[in-house]
Amino acid sequence: MQAQSIDHLALLPLYLAAASAAVALFAGRFAGAFAMVGLAASAVAAVWVAAGPSRATFAVGEWFSYAADDAAMGASALFAGLTVLVLAVSGRRTPEYCFLLAVSAAGGIALAGSRDLITLIVALETLTVPLYVLVAKPGRDGAEAGATFLIASVTSSATALMGAALLYAAAGSVHFEGLAGGLDGAHAGLVAAGVALTLGGLGFKLAAVPLHAWAPLVLERAPLPIAAYLASASKLGGALAVIWLVHFGLAESSAASSAGIVLAVLAVGSIVVGNVAALVQRRTVALLAWSGIAHAGYVLAPLAALTTAAGRGDARAAAAAAFAYAVFFVLLEAGAFASLTAVRGEDEDGGRVAELTGLWRSAPAQAGVLLVAVVGLAGLPPALAGTFAKVAVLEWLAGSAVWLAVVVAAGAVVGLGYYLPLARTILLGRGETAAKGRFGWAVALIGVVLVAVGLAPQLVLEFTALSQ
Incomplete structure (x- = not known):
């Protein structure tokens, strides 16, 4: 059985969003700040990936399950940015609240690709x-x-x-x-x-x-x-x-x-x-x-x-x-x-x-x-x-x-x-x-x-x- 190669750079915005969710869950009173910083970094990473050549990963022959082209990365940056905005107007919330929002944003970024x-x-x-x-x-x-x-x-x-x-x-x-x-x-x-x-x-x-x-x-x-x-x-x-x-x-x-x-x-x-x-x-x-x-x-x-x-x-x-x-x-x-x-x-x-x-x-x-x-x-x-x-x-x-x-x-x-x-x-x-x-x-x-x-x-x- 041959393992699929993974383009980790294409997945970088998703990695950062998932990491921000994990950190927010254990960050206590600073959960909102950590989640916003992580998701902002995810948005920046998406723009950076979009500035380079189009990427794709998880290939089956000539078909791919995940793409990191301009449209996908632009949408990923938008998902992350909208979540940062929602966290910013949410006031002081529990770590669980910030974790759930960041997980949802990670789902949106995965959907984009x-x-x-x-x-x-x-x-x-x-x-x-x-x-x-x-x-x-x-x-x-x-x-x-x-x-x-x-x-x-x-x-x-x-x-x-x-x-x-x-x-x-x-x-x-x-x-x-x-x-x-x-x-x-x-x-x-x-x-x-x-x-x-x-x-x-x-x-x-x-x-x-x-x-x-x-x-x-x-x-x-x-x-x-x-x-x-x-x-x-x-x-x-x-x-x-x-x-x-x-x-x-x-x-x-x-x-x-x-x-x-x-x-x-x-x-x-x-x-x-x-x-x-x-x-x-x-x-x-x-x-x-x-x-x-x-x-x-x-x-x-x-x-x-x-x-x-x-x-x-x-x-x-x-x-x-x-x-x-x-x-x-x-x-x-x-x-x-x-x-x-x-x-x-x-x-x-x-x-x-x-x-x-x-x-x-x-x-x-x-x-x-x-x-x-x-x-x-x-x-x-x-x-x-x-x-x-x-x-x-x-x-x-x-x-x-x-x-x-x-x-x-x-x-x-x-x-x-x-x-x-x-x-x-x-x-x-x-x-x-x-x-x-x-x-x-x-x-x-x-x-x-x-x-x-x-x-x-x-x-x-x-x-x-x-x-x-």
């Missing part, structure tokens, strides 16, 4: 399992949120595993490159069932319809820092899982049409349900949670266009548009939740939208970042990160699936109906509730990042330009 079904699903579960504990804050509401998240997650994982088993049975390989060729000529019904179950199960992490109902309840009842993590890093994991599978495994095979139909249903359902439900929300986190479901639809829309001839002819551009939108979206969500945590406090809920009245007067720095994030999620300037995200999707859809471009544009217009009133509430009036205004440096950091990617979107667009 995954290139086969087994690695992808194991990494996705590593990202998710620590959150079962973290969402369940003391009290009845926390227990309900934890139980809801656990049941929904286990159900979706079983669904995705069954789909992956069917795809393996059809293609005879778990590697994405093996799927691309192995599915051609396989039983059509087996392929369609495998694609539908796998994508449906993975769609849970994005809170895409129909596996969406957990998100508003869990985000509103979880601690605000964990809600920030669920809305940013966790959703990035779901987006990458779907994009990687479609781009590297399904787009060039006979399964492309089946995948496109499933993704079209998920995308349109998410856009419609998320926007309509967000219009009637009066609580801040609930509004952001329901609107996040709509954004999941925008992420999936370019991939759904694989049903068209134009989509199949340029699958790489579709995946790049979806990836770019996911990155812009999670950065904006991170900014919104981080600033909201700084205003409300890490142990409080998000409160009602009306309680943010006149926030600009009581906490101008936090209100400024929250305003940039809200306007960006609406896709309007001067918050250019959101504008470029919408443009990246619509530009590609306009030349491949016009009807989906119309759905996305209509959803964006409906979104103005709840984002603009939220922005007006922050700007106008006199606030009755004093804002806490904590975590100034962390909020300032995510604010700088949002401004940077808005003024220089190529920072995102370059590493989200996927290669085959």
Whole structure:
């Protein structure tokens, strides 16, 4: 039996994230600091690896289970950075809390480099399992949120595993490159069932319809820092899982049409349900949670266009548009939740939208970042990160699936109906509730990042330009 060679440099960001988790567990009162330093080092290592030639490891013939190309390392740096932000706005927490967050981040980094079904699903579960504990804050509401998240997650994982088993049975390989060729000529019904179950199960992490109902309840009842993590890093994991599978495994095979139909249903359902439900929300986190479901639809829309001839002819551009939108979206969500945590406090809920009245007067720095994030999620300037995200999707859809471009544009217009009133509430009036205004440096950091990617979107667009 011949052992596989291991490229340890390709795995360096993952090693550092795992080490930061192990150290945090035994670091006592300094657990948060050690976890943040370790994850920051992991992000720097990912950027350094990306600056060199693309690497891959765990080879079976010409196929690899883990890749360290620009896209994977850029996503790894983003996972680590988002976790550092969440730790920074979490206040003083137990070593176990920091350990679980760092383990989840390590799962996200492993997911970013995954290139086969087994690695992808194991990494996705590593990202998710620590959150079962973290969402369940003391009290009845926390227990309900934890139980809801656990049941929904286990159900979706079983669904995705069954789909992956069917795809393996059809293609005879778990590697994405093996799927691309192995599915051609396989039983059509087996392929369609495998694609539908796998994508449906993975769609849970994005809170895409129909596996969406957990998100508003869990985000509103979880601690605000964990809600920030669920809305940013966790959703990035779901987006990458779907994009990687479609781009590297399904787009060039006979399964492309089946995948496109499933993704079209998920995308349109998410856009419609998320926007309509967000219009009637009066609580801040609930509004952001329901609107996040709509954004999941925008992420999936370019991939759904694989049903068209134009989509199949340029699958790489579709995946790049979806990836770019996911990155812009999670950065904006991170900014919104981080600033909201700084205003409300890490142990409080998000409160009602009306309680943010006149926030600009009581906490101008936090209100400024929250305003940039809200306007960006609406896709309007001067918050250019959101504008470029919408443009990246619509530009590609306009030349491949016009009807989906119309759905996305209509959803964006409906979104103005709840984002603009939220922005007006922050700007106008006199606030009755004093804002806490904590975590100034962390909020300032995510604010700088949002401004940077808005003024220089190529920072995102370059590493989200996927290669085959």
